[in-house]
Amino acid sequence: MHVSFRVLATSAAIALAGVAFSATASPAAQAAAKTEAPAAHKALTAQQQRMADCNKEATGKKGAEHKAFMSSCLKGEHAAAPAAKVTQQERMKNCNADAKTKALKGADRKAFMSTCLKGDAAK
Numbered sequence: 001m002h003v004s005f006r007v008l009a010t011s012a013a014i015a016l017a018g019v020a021f022s023a024t025a026s027p028a029a030q031a032a033a034k035t036e037a038p039a040a041h042k043a044l045t046a047q048q049q050r051m052a053d054c055n056k057e058a059t060g061k062k063g064a065e066h067k068a069f070m071s072s073c074l075k076g077e078h079a080a081a082p083a084a085k086v087t088q089q090e091r092m093k094n095c096n097a098d099a100k101t102k103a104l105k106g107a108d109r110k111a112f113m114s115t116c117l118k119g120d121a122a123k
Contacts (some may be wrong), residue, residue, distance in 0.1 A: 034094060089119055 036038075044052065054073035061069050095116035099109050 050076075087115075091119070 051074065054070055057073065058066055058069050095113055098116060099112055102112070104112050
């Protein structure tokens with residue numbers, strides 16, 4: 001019984017020392033964890049995107065006017081409600097397909113992809 005108590009006490013001491021060491025000796029790891037957290041943001045839901053778009057359109061409005069505008073905009077009654085945007089992934093897929101059908105190579109392809117991804121290319 002005396003040996004098992006010694007083993008238990010030793011393992012508890014090692015565990016506590018490890019916790020104390022990790023809490024004080026790893027600010028770099030904690031900083032890395034904090035910098036990774038913003039990169040893991042999820043895409044906005046449709047309602048969140050609508051709220052952001054309506055908020056942008058409501059700049060300059062105050063008080064009751066702002067409240068009424070936001071109410072109608074969020075209900076979809078506002079005429080300037082934006083249509084669904086093409087995602088970057090869809091844009092990349094479309095531009096790649098266009099570049100392939102035009103058989104572009106090298107610098108020509110690079111220039112085409114640049115303008116296409118910016119949305120400047122006429123299709």
